[in-house]
Structures are given as structure tokens and as C-alpha cells.
Amino acid sequence: MAGIVPGVKGAARRSGDRLAATLFSLAWVVPALAADYVDVPGGAFQSVLPLAETPLDVVIKPFAMRVEPVTNREFLDFVQRNPQWRRDKVPAIFSESRYLGHWPSADAIADTQSLQPVVMVSWFAAQAYCESENARLPGWHEWEYVAAADATRSDARTDPAWRNRILSWYARPSGSAPAAIGGEANAYGLRDLHGLVWEWVDDFNALMVSADNREQGDPDLMKFCGAGALSMQDRDNYAVLMRIAMLSSLEGDDVTGNLGFRCVRPVTGAAP
Amino acid sequence: MIRIAALIIGMILSVPMSARAVQPSPLPGDSVYQLDLALVDQDARSFRLADLRGKPRLLTMFYASCPYMCPLIIDTLRLTERELDARQRDALGVLMVSFDTARDDPAALKALAGKRRIDTGRWSLARADAAGVRKFAAILGIQYRALDDGEFSHSSVLILLDAEGRIAARSETMGKIDPAFVARIREVLGKP
Numbered sequence: 001m002a003g004i005v006p007g008v009k010g011a012a013r014r015s016g017d018r019l020a021a022t023l024f025s026l027a028w029v030v031p032a033l034a035a036d037y038v039d040v041p042g043g044a045f046q047s048v049l050p051l052a053e054t055p056l057d058v059v060i061k062p063f064a065m066r067v068e069p070v071t072n073r074e075f076l077d078f079v080q081r082n083p084q085w086r087r088d089k090v091p092a093i094f095s096e097s098r099y100l101g102h103w104p105s106a107d108a109i110a111d112t113q114s115l116q117p118v119v120m121v122s123w124f125a126a127q128a129y130c131e132s133e134n135a136r137l138p139g140w141h142e143w144e145y146v147a148a149a150d151a152t153r154s155d156a157r158t159d160p161a162w163r164n165r166i167l168s169w170y171a172r173p174s175g176s177a178p179a180a181i182g183g184e185a186n187a188y189g190l191r192d193l194h195g196l197v198w199e200w201v202d203d204f205n206a207l208m209v210s211a212d213n214r215e216q217g218d219p220d221l222m223k224f225c226g227a228g229a230l231s232m233q234d235r236d237n238y239a240v241l242m243r244i245a246m247l248s249s250l251e252g253d254d255v256t257g258n259l260g261f262r263c264v265r266p267v268t269g270a271a272p
Numbered sequence: 273m274i275r276i277a278a279l280i281i282g283m284i285l286s287v288p289m290s291a292r293a294v295q296p297s298p299l300p301g302d303s304v305y306q307l308d309l310a311l312v313d314q315d316a317r318s319f320r321l322a323d324l325r326g327k328p329r330l331l332t333m334f335y336a337s338c339p340y341m342c343p344l345i346i347d348t349l350r351l352t353e354r355e356l357d358a359r360q361r362d363a364l365g366v367l368m369v370s371f372d373t374a375r376d377d378p379a380a381l382k383a384l385a386g387k388r389r390i391d392t393g394r395w396s397l398a399r400a401d402a403a404g405v406r407k408f409a410a411i412l413g414i415q416y417r418a419l420d421d422g423e424f425s426h427s428s429v430l431i432l433l434d435a436e437g438r439i440a441a442r443s444e445t446m447g448k449i450d451p452a453f454v455a456r457i458r459e460v461l462g463k464p
Contacts, residue, residue: 090301091299091301091302091306092301092302093301093303093307093411094306123410124407124410124411127407136403202406203406203417204410205406205409205410205413205414205415205416206415206416206417206418207415207417208415208417208425251410251413252407252410252411252413
């Protein structure tokens with residue numbers, strides 16, 4: 001199964017491999033194939049990034065979310081159907097030069113990459129992928145809401161065990177490719193929100209964070225209209241704050257080796 | 273006779289010329305105009321972002337009901353333009369795109385243009401849908417978020433595009449002239 005698929009001569013082999021990979025995943029990772037979405041009920045939620053100065057709950061409307069992050073195989077399929085998103089065709093304004101740089105060629109992936117979450121994708125590319133599924137990237141609050149769950153509780157954030165599990169993942173050295181999707185489902189039925197990759201959100205360029213809350217005076221007033229940069233409400237929640245710090249440092253054309261994405265869409269039967 | 277022949281030859285030659293005019297050269301890969309964005313201006317005219325190709329432009333984002341920063345953005349655009357001579361001003365377009373998809377319809381944009389006596393011959397105030405605004409901000413590196421009270425928190429930036437839509441300069445200096453930015457505008461306008 002391992003080894004790099006050659007770009008030219010491997011067409012037949014590729015389809016054979018794909019069949020094998022398909023059978024393999026049918027046996028083991030059924031939800032990965034169908035790009036399944038699960039409905040997530042709405043609710044009130046205390047975000048670490050509130051919308052106002054007073055820490056009111058953020059109201060989350062119901063939405064449907066992809067069970068797992070998008071895989072290399074799924075993204076390859078998208079790129080083949082939408083060649084303007086090939087790494088050798090994409091306009092530079094949408095993706096920096098390292099875009100999909102972990103693939104052996106512009107239109108092939110290694111067998112071992114099939115079920116790994118796609119990384120090295122820009123926000124624009126992730127957004128275009130989701131649009132191809134009649135979906136969009138989740139908003140930060142939507143992502144934070146579902147990521148607060150553990151296997152049995154919808155909000156496990158106050159449990160030190162929840163925090164420590166995530167922080168121990170962060171502490172693992174990165175640099176190697178992420179493992180395949182298919183981790184334990186959380187209380188909503190969503191997998192791999194923690195443990196494999198970090199994920200793009202639709203409003204990554206809304207997460208203006210003041211480095212220090214004492215900066216809420218003139219400098220912010222000059223830079224940000226309205227209420228100034230956000231204050232974080234829950235400073236103990238490093239696990240979530242690290243995500244915000246990372247996302248807020250990115251530009252839309254940036255790619256990184258541990259940043260992937262998943263999509264959301266309206267719940268079944270809802271108006272789009 | 274010679275004149276008629278010349279006319280016919282001219283007509284034949286002009287066919288590929290006009291065909292070429294219909295098919296413009298491909299956009300540079302780093303052009304902001306790669307973004308396929310539908311906009312509507314203060315006079316309710318629909319246009320695509322890429323229609324703006326062909327002329328250097330200043331871009332910024334704002335919202336009409338903004339109490340403090342956005343008036344300052346307009347002032348800064350004016351101060352910057354005042355540094356240019358009449359020919360340079362005519363050669364430069366201005367596009368302001370609103371963050372506020374809920375309230376800034378063409379009527380609201382037109383009211384602001386009237387109140388601030390904006391010359392809409394050269395400046396366009398425009399709106400897009402929410403997904404389009406998010407992409408436009410992302411491509412320009414502008415941060416914004418909607419707040420609970422209907423206001424927006426946002427970075428205030430002027431961006432200079434060359435005629436092909438490539439970002440030539442940006443300035444976050446508000447309320448006064450940014451000499452380096454003005455110099456860059458002159459440079460871009462100076463190109464033949």
C-alpha cells in the first residue's frame with residue numbers, strides 16, 4: 001500500500017489502488033467515504049471570544065457539519081474536477097507556493113495519504129472545496145461549540161482531563177504527516193476535532209486578538225473601529241486560545257503542514 | 273482604387289485586431305481581480321470586481337453608519353488625493369466596499385455619498401453579499417467582525433492596486449498623509 005504513485009504511468013495502478021483503498025475504507029471507515037454530515041442542534045454557548053464587552057452567551061443556530069476533516073483523497077477528487085485549484089494552476093493570490101506541496105505531483109497523492117486529512121491548503125482553497133459540496137467553512141463560534149464536547153458531554157471544557165488531553169496533543173512534535181481520520185466520535189457524532197489537524201474557519205480574519213488587555217486604549221481605537229480588539233474571557237482555556245492565536249495570525253493564502261478543514265451546511269430541510 | 277484596396281486590406285487587418293480586443297490578456301496570478309466578486313454600487317449598478325481592471329485604484333473597506341473610524345478613512349482618502357495633481361486624480365479610481373451587508377444597501381451608500389459630498393464619478397461605494405465581503409477582506413488582508421450592537425470592529429487600511437489589480441502598496445496611517453504611500457501612487461500612475 002505504501003509508496004508514491006508515479007504521475008504518468010500509474011493511471012491503471014492508481015485506479016487499482018483506489019479500489020483497494022475504497023474497499024479498505026468501506027470495511028473500516030465508512031463515514032469517511034460519503035462525506036457524511038451530522039446535524040448539530042443549536043444552543044447558547046459561552047465562547048472564549050464573546051461578541052460584546054460583557055460575557056453574554058453566543059447563540060448558535062443549528063447547522064450540519066462534516067463528520068471528519070476533508071481527506072487528501074477527497075481533495076484530490078476536487079482538484080481533478082476543478083483544475084483551477086491544481087497547485088500548478090492556482091492563481092498566486094489564492095495560495096502561496098507551498099500549496100499542496102506534500103503531494104508527490106499536482107494530480108496524485110501517495111497511497112498512505114489517502115485517508116489523512118488534507119493539509120497545506122489555503123483558506124481560499126478550503127472555501128472553494130466547501131462550496132463544491134454546497135457548504136461553507138464553519139464560523140469560529142460553530143467550531144468552538146462542537147469542539148467543546150467530549151465523547152459523552154456537549155461541553156466538557158471545565159474538565160481538566162479534557163484540557164490535558166488536547167494540550168498533550170499540542171505538545172507532540174509536529175512535522176510528520178497527520179494520522180488517518182476516524183478517531184472517536186464526540187457527543188455530536190463528530191470525529192477528529194482534536195488530535196489530528198487544526199482547522200480553518202470562515203471568519204479566521206475576524207479573530208482580532210489584543211495581545212494584552214491593557215492595550216484597550218488609543219492604539220486599538222486607531223486600528224479597530226467599534227469596541228476595539230476582543231478580550232478573552234477564559235484565560236485558563238489554553239487549548240482553545242492557542243487555536244485562536246494561530247488562526248488570527250494567518251492570511252487567506254497561507255498554508256501550513258498541520259492546518260486542514262471541514263465544512264458545514266444548513267441542517268436537512270432548513271432553508272439555505 | 274488604391275484607396276478602396278487599402279480600405280479592404282484595412283478591414284481585413286482590423287478583424288483580428290478587434291478579436292484580440294475582445295479577448296484581453298490573462299490576468300496576473302497575483303491580481304486581486306482573480307476574485308470573482310459581484311458588487312452593487314450607490315446607484316444600484318451591478319458590476320464585477322474584475323470590471324475595474326485597466327486603471328490604478330485605491331481600495332478600502334468601511335460601513336456607512338460607522339461613527340468614528342470610517343469618516344476618518346474618507347478624510348484620509350481625500351488628504352491623499354489632494355497630494356495629486358488633477359491629471360493624476362483623474363487617472364485614479366477609488367472603491368470602498370462595505371462590511372455591513374444588512375444595512376448598507378445602495379440607498380444607504382448613496383445617502384453617505386451625498387452627506388460627505390463624494391464625487392461618485394471617480395469614487396464607488398459598493399456592497400457585496402456576506403460571503404463575498406469575507407473573501408474580499410481576506411484577499412486584502414483586512415480583519416473585521418460584526419459586534420452585537422450592530423457595529424463592526426475592523427482594521428482600517430488603504431490599498432493601492434495597479435491597473436492589473438496587483439497590490440502595489442498599503443497604508444494603515446489614518447488621519448494624515450503617508451508620504452511613502454503617496455510616492456507609490458505617483459509611481460504607479462506614472463507608468464505609461
